Amino acid sequence: MPNKHLPHFARRQLDDDVGRRIRDARVLQGKSRNDLAAAAGIKPRTLARIERGDQTPRVETLRAIAAALEVPLESLAANWTDDERRRRDNSDHLGPGLRQARLKAGVTLANAAAAAGVSPTTLSRFERMQTDSLLISTDGVTFQSDALAHALKFRSCDDLSAACADFY
Structure with a gap:
C-alpha cells in the first residue's frame, strides 16, 4: 500500500x-x-x-x-x-534522483535492486516515492548501500546521495 x-x-x-x-x-x-x-x-x-x-x-x-x-x-x-x-x-525524497542516476548509468532495476540487497519491487516503489525504505540510513538523507553506489558508478553513498538530492 x-x-x-x-x-x-x-x-x-x-x-x-x-x-x-x-x-x-x-x-x-x-x-x-x-x-x-x-x-x-x-x-x-x-x-x-x-x-x-x-x-x-x-x-x-x-x-x-x-x-x-x-x-x-x-x-x-x-x-x-x-x-x-x-x-x-517531499522534495527531499531521494527516489526520483535515484531513478535518474540509475537510468543514466544504464543499470536495470533488477541489477540495481540486487546491488542494494532489496527486491526490484521495493526499489521501484522507492524511486516513485511510494515508500521510505531500508535503502536510507537513519539520518534519512543518505543511502547506506555502497554496492548500489558503485553499481551506479558513484564512488560512495555520499556521492550518490548528493546527486540524488540535486534532482529537484
Missing part, C-alpha cells in the same frame, strides 16, 4: 481535457507546437497526439510541458493538485 504522505501519480487519473488545456495554454502564449515540443524535449508528433487526446502523457512529459509553458502542473492536471502539493512537500 502506498505511503499516504508520498505522491503517486497515475496517468489513468488524468481527465480527457488535459490535451485541450495544453493546447489552450500554448496558443494563449503564442507558441507553436514545434517550439513547445522542443522546449519540453518531446517530438512535435507526440505533442500533437497529446493535444488531440489520442495519447495520455507520462508524468515526466506532463511536467516538462508545464515547465516549458511556465505554468503550474496543477493547471494542466487539475486532479493531481493534492499529489503535486505532496510531491513538493
